[in-house]
Amino acid sequence: MQIDGQIALTVLMGLLLLIVAGWIARIEDWRSYTPLASGGGRAVDDTAYETQEKPGGLVRWLTTVDHKDIGILYGIFGTFALMWGGATVALMRTELFTPEQVLMEPTTYNALMTSHGITMLFLFGTPMIAAFGNYVIPLLIGADDMAFPRINAIAFWLLPVAGTLIWSPFVLMSLGIEPAQTGWTMYPPLSVNQSALGIDFMLLGLHLSGISATLGAINFIATIFTERAPDVGWERLDIFSWTMLTQSGLILFAFPLLGSVLLMLLLDRNLGTTFFTTDGGGYILYQHLFWFFGHPEVYILVLPPMGLVSLILPRFAGRKLFGFKFVVYSTLAIGVLSFGVWAHHMFTTGIDPRIRSAFMAVSLAIAIPSAVKVFNWTTTLWSGRLRLTVPMLFCIGFVSNFIIGGVTGVFLASIPVDAVLHATYYVVGHFHYIVMGAIGFALFAGVYYWFPLVTGRMYQRSLGLIHFWLSFIGTNVTFFAMILLGYGGMPRRYAEYLPQYATLHQVTTIGAFLIFIGGVVFLWNIGQSWLEGPRVEDGDPWNLKEDGLVTQEWTWFEQKLETRLADGGEPSDDETAMADGGERE
Amino acid sequence: MSRLLDDRVFNKETLLDSTVNLVPFFILLFFLVLFVVATPEGWQDGSYYSIYMITMIISMIWGLLHLTYATAKRV
Amino acid sequence: MEEQSGLSDRHRKASPWPLFIAVGLALAELGVFLDLVSIAIGGLLLFVGCLGGIVSEAGYARTPWPFIGGLGLVLAVVGIALTALYPLGGGGALDLGFRAVSIAVAGLLCMGGSLLGRVVLERQSTV
Ligand code: HEM
Numbered sequence: 001m002q003i004d005g006q007i008a009l010t011v012l013m014g015l016l017l018l019i020v021a022g023w024i025a026r027i028e029d030w031r032s033y034t035p036l037a038s039g040g041g042r043a044v045d046d047t048a049y050e051t052q053e054k055p056g057g058l059v060r061w062l063t064t065v066d067h068k069d070i071g072i073l074y075g076i077f078g079t080f081a082l083m084w085g086g087a088t089v090a091l092m093r094t095e096l097f098t099p100e101q102v103l104m105e106p107t108t109y110n111a112l113m114t115s116h117g118i119t120m121l122f123l124f125g126t127p128m129i130a131a132f133g134n135y136v137i138p139l140l141i142g143a144d145d146m147a148f149p150r151i152n153a154i155a156f157w158l159l160p161v162a163g164t165l166i167w168s169p170f171v172l173m174s175l176g177i178e179p180a181q182t183g184w185t186m187y188p189p190l191s192v193n194q195s196a197l198g199i200d201f202m203l204l205g206l207h208l209s210g211i212s213a214t215l216g217a218i219n220f221i222a223t224i225f226t227e228r229a230p231d232v233g234w235e236r237l238d239i240f241s242w243t244m245l246t247q248s249g250l251i252l253f254a255f256p257l258l259g260s261v262l263l264m265l266l267l268d269r270n271l272g273t274t275f276f277t278t279d280g281g282g283y284i285l286y287q288h289l290f291w292f293f294g295h296p297e298v299y300i301l302v303l304p305p306m307g308l309v310s311l312i313l314p315r316f317a318g319r320k321l322f323g324f325k326f327v328v329y330s331t332l333a334i335g336v337l338s339f340g341v342w343a344h345h346m347f348t349t350g351i352d353p354r355i356r357s358a359f360m361a362v363s364l365a366i367a368i369p370s371a372v373k374v375f376n377w378t379t380t381l382w383s384g385r386l387r388l389t390v391p392m393l394f395c396i397g398f399v400s401n402f403i404i405g406g407v408t409g410v411f412l413a414s415i416p417v418d419a420v421l422h423a424t425y426y427v428v429g430h431f432h433y434i435v436m437g438a439i440g441f442a443l444f445a446g447v448y449y450w451f452p453l454v455t456g457r458m459y460q461r462s463l464g465l466i467h468f469w470l471s472f473i474g475t476n477v478t479f480f481a482m483i484l485l486g487y488g489g490m491p492r493r494y495a496e497y498l499p500q501y502a503t504l505h506q507v508t509t510i511g512a513f514l515i516f517i518g519g520v521v522f523l524w525n526i527g528q529s530w531l532e533g534p535r536v537e538d539g540d541p542w543n544l545k546e547d548g549l550v551t552q553e554w555t556w557f558e559q560k561l562e563t564r565l566a567d568g569g570e571p572s573d574d575e576t577a578m579a580d581g582g583e584r585e
Numbered sequence: 586m587s588r589l590l591d592d593r594v595f596n597k598e599t600l601l602d603s604t605v606n607l608v609p610f611f612i613l614l615f616f617l618v619l620f621v622v623a624t625p626e627g628w629q630d631g632s633y634y635s636i637y638m639i640t641m642i643i644s645m646i647w648g649l650l651h652l653t654y655a656t657a658k659r660v
Numbered sequence: 661m662e663e664q665s666g667l668s669d670r671h672r673k674a675s676p677w678p679l680f681i682a683v684g685l686a687l688a689e690l691g692v693f694l695d696l697v698s699i700a701i702g703g704l705l706l707f708v709g710c711l712g713g714i715v716s717e718a719g720y721a722r723t724p725w726p727f728i729g730g731l732g733l734v735l736a737v738v739g740i741a742l743t744a745l746y747p748l749g750g751g752g753a754l755d756l757g758f759r760a761v762s763i764a765v766a767g768l769l770c771m772g773g774s775l776l777g778r779v780v781l782e783r784q785s786t787v
Pocket residue numbers: 185298299301302344345363364366367370405406409410411412413414418421422423427430431434435
């Protein structure tokens with residue numbers, strides 16, 4: 001049996017290698033015999049002959065190293081992850097509609113909860129941000145492509161592989177591969193002692209996604225430092241690029257650490273090392289290492305969305321961002337301070353009060369640079385000429401939700417308050433106001449804002465409005481109820497609860513379903529409009545020129561439309577081009 | 586200080602802009618002074634924890650000032 | 661002498677390697693950690709081979725073979741050293757199972773492949 005399995009694996013593996021070799025050999029035949037010009041992505045002329053530079057059909061998408069294609073791939077992957085993350089939590093919230101257990105075993109609940117958290121943070125949040133970064137940043141800074149196009153492609157392809165590892169235990173359950181039930185924080189001793197093979201899969205998948213994020217970050221840093229067009233100096237760098245730069249710096253410091261921690265967990269699990277056992281390094285060591293990564297991670301997730309809002313919101317307020325430099329300074333301040341707050345996640349673990357005090361001080365200090373931005377956004381809106389387009393509504397929703405999320409965070413940063421609220425639904429409410437209410441909203445704003453740029457078509461405004469209002473009301477109903485639940489003492493991470501919490505849990509579930517319906521409307525809107533939406537003929541669909549607020553990427557778009565018109569003929573065959581999910585270049 | 590002010594780096598405008606980072610700076614300073622001046626019972630047990638605490642806060646102050654200076658020079 | 665590989669000469673914005681580098685790395689990690697010998701070896705071969713491909717495609721090296729051989733040597737050394745430190749059957753402080761052996765074998769195979777590629781394929785293409 002054991003041997004049979006090994007033989008089968010060997011045969012499969014050999015077959016795979018042969019197929020790959022054959023496939024690559026076939027592709028290699030396409031090469032022509034002109035010598036290769038350069039190793040970097042900075043090649044000669046970019047606009048004119050692009051269609052010939054990529055193979056056609058599916059192979060194009062499997063082999064592309066073009067930053068725009070990779071951006072789209074990131075976006076599609078992120079959307080898929082969002083659907084899985086949403087589906088898991090839909091099941092959880094359904095279970096939580098009643099105090100007793102009705103739908104699933106508590107173990108299943110825990111597995112879904114773990115998958116939800118991991119998916120949303122690592123497979124939706126980070127990739128979706130990278131989607132915007134890849135597509136827009138080279139355009140914004142006037143670069144031809146990312147600095148390392150091939151590394152860019154490697155970084156992307158690691159994600160579906162990581163996703164497969166992380167999600168597959170749910171499919172493979174019948175083969176005895178149990179999904180992980182550790183929570184997204186993967187604390188030992190639980191994560192070491194539980195035998196579920198799903199934990200190994202998850203750790204390996206996370207490790208790969210960490211490599212992906214690190215490669216992406218190196219690429220963004222190199223691109224922003226070296227590929228800016230000659231007229232884009234540091235003082236003219238846009239705010240989104242600034243936040244992506246800071247984020248990439250954070251990733252560079254945080255993710256390799258996560259990678260090592262994951263390897264240590266894997267070694268503890270599979271080789272019997274003692275990094276985190278009580279007579280070895282101890283579980284507090286794990287928590288320090290994890291949160292040294294974990295807190296910067298929340299800023300890794302929030303900074304680029306802040307950049308998106310800082311970029312988009314002024315365009316629909318008809319004026320420049322108030323205090324642009326305040327935002328740059330405070331973004332960088334967050335970059336530094338976010339490495340000095342990690343132990344605020346460990347206030348109740350019995351670490352020395354002096355350690356706690358230091359972390360409380362820094363956590364309270366970091367609230368200021370976060371709040372400064374709220375001040376900037378509000379003053380930009382003040383006396384602005386507002387146009388309530390769908391992306392603008394999502395930006396305003398972002399600001400509103402971010403205020404509640406941020407303020408609840410400041411309370412948690414205070415040691416005595418945290419002693420009461422730690423591990424309750426208050427914490428869940430706090431961070432969901434940020435991860436859903438702020439990060440999610442900003443990403444939606446970005447999708448709507450650049451939808452015409454990427455697809456050449458317009459979304460349906462009415463559906464966009466429905467999506468916004470369902471999300472906004474849903475988010476506030478869901479997560480405010482969670483904050484109240486937390487005040488009532490409802491602990492987090494349970495599938496069952498005492499009847500006294502029933503009403504608030506039901507409110508939460510109803511709110512969550514509002515969000516889900518909004519999500520379905522969103523997916524429909526994006527899908528249908530991409531295929532059949534009205535074509536955008538104007539290179540400036542948001543009328544940014546009127547206010548003198550045009551940014552580079554729209555100039556690029558306008559030029560693209562113009563060359564297309566001049567070429568003539570093009571529109572006739574672009575129905576097929578759209579059907580394959582991409583834009584015609 | 587006056588050298589700093591005449592400096593091209595810290596002209597009036599960048600000084601105004603970088604005030605945003607002075608607020609967290611003062612918060613950190615406040616806690617640093619507080620923890621040094623008003624230590625509760627039991628904090629003077631001769632262990633290293635006080636040093637950890639102070640190092641932590643000071644290193645954050647140092648990082649914040651450095652970064653603000655570096656940015657002021659660029660932007 | 662036309663030894664540049666990679667479809668990027670004509671399709672400048674495409675490369676076949678990244679996808680398989682990702683798959684190779686994943687299989688290699690999975691195989692090594694879960695001690696599945698064939699997956700570990702196959703994954704490492706795929707990973708190293710495709711890295712060689714991409715390096716020469718990007719123009720950092722004229723042919724992929726020296727790179728593959730070099731990385732193979734590193735793997736072989738690491739694998740052999742680990743096997744020496746923690747012998748098969750759990751003699752040392754840790755029981756590595758077949759993990760170190762798989763790494764060593766994969767490394768040796770890479771070196772062999774590199775040699776083969778250099779001798780056979782390169783001679784063919786110069787003819
Ligand atoms: C800016 C974006 C923010 C994000 C994305 C975020 C996210 C999170 C997350 C995910 C957790 C829960 C971790 C867990 O235990 O599973 C958390 C907890 C916490 N957050 Fe935030 N947060 C943000 C801002 C803030 C701010 C501005 C503060 C305070 C200044 C803060 C203070 C805290 C504290 C103290 C906890 C720990 C609570 C506990 O576990 O007892 N957060 N946050």
